[in-house]
Amino acid sequence: MTTIPTETRQPGKASLLYDPKIRGYAYQILLLAVVGFLVWSAASNAIENLRAQKIASGFGFWHNAAGFDVNQKLIPFSASGSTYGQAFYVGLLNTLLVASIGIVLSTFLGFFVGVARLSSNWVLAKLAMIYVEVIRNLPLLLQLFFWYNAVLKPLPDARNSIALPGSIFLNNRGLIMPNPQFGPAFQAVVVAFFLAAFAAIAFYIWSKRQQERTGKQYPNGLITLGLILGLPLIVYFLAGQPLSFDLPQQGRFNLTGGLQIYPEFVALLIGLTTYTAGFIAEVVRAGILAVSKGQTEAANALGLRAGPTLKLVVIPQAMRVIIPPLTSNYLNLTKNSSLAVAIGYPDLVQVFTGTVLNQTGQAVEVVAITMAVYLTISLVTSLFMNIYNKRMALVER
Amino acid sequence: MNTFLAAALAGAAMAVSVGGAQAQTGGLLATIKSKGVLTCGVGPGLAGFGIPDQAGNWTGLDVDLCRALSAAIFNDPTKIKFIPLSSKDRFTALQSGEVDLLSRTTTWTMSRDTSLGLNFAGVNYYDGQGFMVRKKLGVDSAIKLAGASICTEQGTTTELNVADYFRSNKLKYEVVAFASSVETIAAYESGRCDAYTTDSSGLYAQRLKLAVPADHIVLPDIISKEPLGPVVRHGDDNWFDVVKWTHNAMLNAEELGVTKANLDEMLKSENPEIKRLLGTEGKFGEAIGLTNDWAVRIIKHVGNYGESFERNVGMASQLKIARGLNALWTKGGLQYAAPIR
Numbered sequence: 035m036t037t038i039p040t041e042t043r044q045p046g047k048a049s050l051l052y053d054p055k056i057r058g059y060a061y062q063i064l065l066l067a068v069v070g071f072l073v074w075s076a077a078s079n080a081i082e083n084l085r086a087q088k089i090a091s092g093f094g095f096w097h098n099a100a101g102f103d104v105n106q107k108l109i110p111f112s113a114s115g116s117t118y119g120q121a122f123y124v125g126l127l128n129t130l131l132v133a134s135i136g137i138v139l140s141t142f143l144g145f146f147v148g149v150a151r152l153s154s155n156w157v158l159a160k161l162a163m164i165y166v167e168v169i170r171n172l173p174l175l176l177q178l179f180f181w182y183n184a185v186l187k188p189l190p191d192a193r194n195s196i197a198l199p200g201s202i203f204l205n206n207r208g209l210i211m212p213n214p215q216f217g218p219a220f221q222a223v224v225v226a227f228f229l230a231a232f233a234a235i236a237f238y239i240w241s242k243r244q245q246e247r248t249g250k251q252y253p254n255g256l257i258t259l260g261l262i263l264g265l266p267l268i269v270y271f272l273a274g275q276p277l278s279f280d281l282p283q284q285g286r287f288n289l290t291g292g293l294q295i296y297p298e299f300v301a302l303l304i305g306l307t308t309y310t311a312g313f314i315a316e317v318v319r320a321g322i323l324a325v326s327k328g329q330t331e332a333a334n335a336l337g338l339r340a341g342p343t344l345k346l347v348v349i350p351q352a353m354r355v356i357i358p359p360l361t362s363n364y365l366n367l368t369k370n371s372s373l374a375v376a377i378g379y380p381d382l383v384q385v386f387t388g389t390v391l392n393q394t395g396q397a398v399e400v401v402a403i404t405m406a407v408y409l410t411i412s413l414v415t416s417l418f419m420n421i422y423n424k425r426m427a428l429v430e431r
Numbered sequence: 432m433n434t435f436l437a438a439a440l441a442g443a444a445m446a447v448s449v450g451g452a453q454a455q456t457g458g459l460l461a462t463i464k465s466k467g468v469l470t471c472g473v474g475p476g477l478a479g480f481g482i483p484d485q486a487g488n489w490t491g492l493d494v495d496l497c498r499a500l501s502a503a504i505f506n507d508p509t510k511i512k513f514i515p516l517s518s519k520d521r522f523t524a525l526q527s528g529e530v531d532l533l534s535r536t537t538t539w540t541m542s543r544d545t546s547l548g549l550n551f552a553g554v555n556y557y558d559g560q561g562f563m564v565r566k567k568l569g570v571d572s573a574i575k576l577a578g579a580s581i582c583t584e585q586g587t588t589t590e591l592n593v594a595d596y597f598r599s600n601k602l603k604y605e606v607v608a609f610a611s612s613v614e615t616i617a618a619y620e621s622g623r624c625d626a627y628t629t630d631s632s633g634l635y636a637q638r639l640k641l642a643v644p645a646d647h648i649v650l651p652d653i654i655s656k657e658p659l660g661p662v663v664r665h666g667d668d669n670w671f672d673v674v675k676w677t678h679n680a681m682l683n684a685e686e687l688g689v690t691k692a693n694l695d696e697m698l699k700s701e702n703p704e705i706k707r708l709l710g711t712e713g714k715f716g717e718a719i720g721l722t723n724d725w726a727v728r729i730i731k732h733v734g735n736y737g738e739s740f741e742r743n744v745g746m747a748s749q750l751k752i753a754r755g756l757n758a759l760w761t762k763g764g765l766q767y768a769a770p771i772r
Contacts, residue, residue, distance in 0.1 A: 087665050089526060089548035101591045103606045105580075113594035186621045192580075206622045207580060207605075287568075287579040287625045288605065297623065298607075378609045378618065384585070388519055388610060392586030395547035397523045 080398060095394040096122075102389055104380045106296050118390050125385035126407060132299065132381065133368040133411070136306040140367060141360075143307060144314025149344070151319050162315065169312035175373055177309055182301040182377040189297075192288045201281045203289055206297065210282045213293035217276030226269035227262065234258040298379035302371065310367040317359045321352035353426050361419035365412045372408075382407060459531060459670040460504070460720045468510050471497035472530035475515040475611060478636040479744040479752070480536050480556075489513045493534040495739040496555060496661055499677050500532070502732035503725040517611045519586035522547050525664060532674055533662040536630060538588040543662075552674040554660040555736075556744075557756035557765050559653035560592050561631035563638060566648050568625060573652035577602040582624035584608070584615045589629050592655040616640060630657045635750050672719045680726040682768035683708055684735035686759055691734040694727065707771045715771055726771075736766065 050056055084091045096119040103113045108127040111120055150162035169177070186206050190196060195205040202211040234257070241252040270277070282292030325348050333343040374381040375388060382404060391400040463469050473481035473494055481491040489497075489511075498508035516524050516535060525533050526548060536558070537543075539551040562581075564570050573596070583589050585608045597604045607624055609615040616637050619627040629637070631653060638644045661678065663671050684690075687705050689697045697705055706712035710723035717723055733739060740757060741747045758764025 084548075087526065087548035088545075089665075090546035101594060102608075103594045103604075105605045105607055112598075113591075114598050183621070186618075186623055191622045192625075285578045287576075290578060290603075375610050376614065378607050378614065380608070384608070384610070388585045389590065389608065392519050392522065393542075393591070395522055395526075395543070397526070 084398070090394070090396060091399065093399055095390075095396055095399075098394070100390070100393075102393070104385060106299060106380050118394065121390050122382075122386050122403070125380060125382035128380055128385070129368075129371055129374075129382040130411070132302055132306065132374070132379070133371050136303055136310065136367050136371065137364050139303070139307040140310040140314055140363075143311035144363075145318050147311060147315035148318025148322070151315060152322055166312050166315050169308055170316070174305065174309050174370055175376060178301060178305040178373055178377055181305045182298070185297045185301045185304070193284075195284075195289065201279070201292075203282055203292075205289075207288055207294070208297050208300070209295040210289045210292045211295075212279035212281050213291065215278045215280055217278070219273040219276035222273050223266045223270045223276070226266045230261045230265035233265075234261045237261070296379075298374070298377050301377055302374050302379045302381075305373075306367055306370060309370070310363055313363050313366070314360060317356055317363065318352070320359075321354075321356035322348055324355045325351045350426075354423075354428055357419060357423045357426060361416055361423075364415055364419065368411055368415065369408060458667045460673055463504060463531060467505070468512050469497065469501050469504065470512045470514060470529070470531045471500075472514050472516045472521060472524055472533040472535060473497070474535040475517055475613065477536060477612065477633060478639050479632065479748055479750045480636065481513075481515075481534070490743065492556060492739055492743040493536060493661075495733050495743065496534045496674075496678060496681075497532070499681060499729045499733045500674065502728045503673070503677055503680075503721055506728045506732075508732040517586075518584050519610055521586075522549065525549065525662060528664070531663075531670070536633065536659045537662050538630075539658045539660055540588060548665045549662050550665055550671050552661045552663055552671060553678040554658040554765075555678055556632065556659040558630040558632050558657035558659050560589055560628060560655040560657055561634050561653055562650045563619075563627045563634045563647050564625060564650060566646055570626075570650070573650050573654060574600060574602075576604065576626055578604065579625040580605040580607060580623065581626045581628055582607050582609065582615050582619045583628050584612050585610050587629070588655065588657065593628050596654045612637070630659070632744065632750070632752060635752060639749055669720055673721065676719060676771075677725075677729060678736075679768040680708065680729055680771070681733070681736040681739065682759070682766055683771060684726065684730050685737040686761065686768065689730055689735060690738060691730060694730050698727070704770070704772075713772075 081091065097117050100111075100116050100118050100121050101113050102121075104111055104121065104124050106128060107124045108131065109120070109123060110116075111124045147162045147165055150158050151166065153159045153162070189204060189206040192205045192207050195203040195210075197203055200212070202209065204210075237257060238254055241254055245251055280291050280293075282289040329347055329351065330343055333347040338346065371381055372383040375384045378384070387400055387404050391397055394400070471494075473489060473491075476482045477491070479491055481489060481493045484490050494513070497511050497513070501511045502508040504510075514524065514530050516530070516533070521533055521535060521537065522543070524530050532552075534555075536556070537551075538558075539554065543549055544551055562573050562576065564576075570576060581593060581604055583593060583606060590606070590608060593604075593606065607618060609618060612629070612633075615629075616627065618624060620641055627634070627637070631649060634649045638647055638649070641647060661674050663674055683704075687697075687702070687708060689705060689708065698709055698711065700706065700709075703712065707715060708726050710716055710725065710727060714723055716725035719725075722728075734742070737759075740754065744750045744752045745754065754762070754764060756765050758766065760767040
């Protein structure tokens with residue numbers, strides 16, 4: 035028999051319309067076109083209207099002189115020579131500073147409270163429960179106002195500072211402490227620190243292998259601590275103590291000199307940390323409860339005590355449940371740091387979408403930049419947490 | 432947060448409404464007439480300039496300008512929707528069309544007048560920036576504030592002037608900027624700052640809010656020029672004229688001695704200037720899209736500039752601010768209205 039012509043079996047050209055794959059593509063292209071058109075028409079309308087109202091637009095303002103001052107900054111900034119672009123970096127760094135410290139602290143506090151809530155100690159468990167319920171159910175803005183006033187109100191004014199040991203002063207302008215001045219030889223100490231850190235990691239890997247081979251355990255924690263603290267200290271003294279301190283002096287109004295930690299920063303940090311820790315505690319509790327009770331019982335049966343059980347058996351399994359919601363709490367903390375605007379901490383929103391927006395009047399550009407920045411920070415945080423999650427995830431065989 | 436909202440509104444409004452308000456035939460005045468309400472952007476609560484009284488009615492020098500406009504348009508000074516705006520949000524709200532005009536102690540500067548797409552319709556208060564400090568600090572001049580912490584409000588000319596002042600005098604200082612005046616004054620009162628700076632009229636007004644106003648003094652130094660006035664958007668010349676001439680009418684009324692009390696007598700006056708102001712001669716009101724008795728309505732419901740000044744910020748008020756620069760030009764001040772003719 036000759037072969038049957040394929041044309042009769044294949045759908046004809048007209049039936050391309052009914053090909054689900056092609057239809058799918060067509061709809062997607064259509065959707066993209068519609069979205070693209072909407073974005074384009076919105077953008078061109080905005081530009082058109084800005085031009086019609088003779089409102090300045092474009093990003094030329096970036097290099098214009100700022101003309102205002104900011105009190106808390108990680109990079110040099112002054113009214114006399116800085117630009118709006120530099121103001122942006124001042125704000126961005128302040129946001130990153132409070133967000134990164136807040137993430138670290140809230141993780142520790144959150145894990146502690148989350149574990150405490152499951153503790154067999156009744157008082158501790160109930161205290162943790164009260165903490166979580168109170169903190170999670172009050173608006174963050176309110177808590178920030180509370181902390182700002184709680185930090186400011188009880189402290190004396192700058193002329194009656196509380197003197198703490200080591201030339202540290204506390205007043206309602208913040209905590210003022212000696213500012214370390216690093217001599218050129220201090221680099222050696224920094225190098226020593228990194229060497230020590232590498233050595234500690236190398237030792238850790240070696241000791242793990244030893245343990246796997248021979249079962250012998252080494253006091254890893256102690257040796258790491260000794261290396262990281264000891265080596266830089268030895269180098270520090272060998273290099274002739276290349277570190278001096280700029281001590282705060284009482285001025286007419288304020289203490290001058292020294293390193294100042296501002297009350298706005300402290301209030302924001304406490305507010306963000308305690309608030310986010312409340313959520314992290316619940317995430318941790320959920321994660322631990324998700325680990326089957328049999329795991330704990332099995333660990334107990336093997337003779338592990340409560341501490342090692344938690345550390346070696348429960349937490350590693352709980353992490354798989356914990357990490358995804360933990361990521362979203364980190365993102366929330368970063369985004370919530372924009373509430374700084376209410377208590378005068380110069381974060382990105384306060385400096386850039388506050389003062390810069392107002393002085394330049396370029397709302398569309400400034401807000402677009404700010405949104406892009408938060409989006410970038412969030413996506414980068416997500417990326418790292420996803421990588422970490424992948425490493426921790428259950429490896430299916 | 433407010434800025435985000437306002438800016439988002441601005442973006443949306445600019446993007447969606449092609450041409451915005453000014454594209455409509457008849458312009459903003461016609462829109463206001465058909466809506467039956469004037470939307471007025473005022474301060475969030477500054478005694479003497481714009482603050483709700485115990486009964487919840489907005490009062491103040493800046494508010495009176497809105498009331499005068501409402502009176503001129505509707506013959507009723509109450510057809511106004513007041514939108515309180517912080518310094519930071521005010522321009523975005525005006526640009527986006529959320530309010531018809533701003534009347535809230537806004538300093539007329541070149542960049543605002545040009546690159547923000549706004550027009551200043553006059554000066555209803557000549558002000559200057561000053562400082563308030565605690566009496567117990569023993570400071571009697573701004574130049575002695577070297578090293579001090581100074582609280583100010585964001586998005587103001589104040590924030591820039593204070594930087595200029597300390598920079599040009601080569602003094603160190605610390606600025607603590609807040610998003611609204613309420614937070615600023617609270618931080619000053621809590622001792623976070625040694626000094627609070629804003630327009631000197633604002634200092635007197637804010638001092639009333641402190642627990643013990645007598646513990647604080649306003650320093651005599653004035654470090655800047657702050658001509659405050661009503662603001663409208665670019666692109667609607669008729670509405671710009673209406674606001675400008677409402678303000679001028681109040682000034683001219685004071686200059687010609689026309690008050691709320693003697694208005695009925697004045698309507699019979701033979702003085703040609705008064706006749707033109709009150710619309711018994713000429714068609715000046717119709718030329719700006721109002722009725723010819725527009726100024727009569729303003730004076731009947733609100734009074735002239737001097738009456739408004741005395742009632743809100745002058746000797747008849749809590750603030751007790753002298754006329755000073757705000758006296759009429761005939762009395763040694765700067766208030767000088769173009770003639771109606």
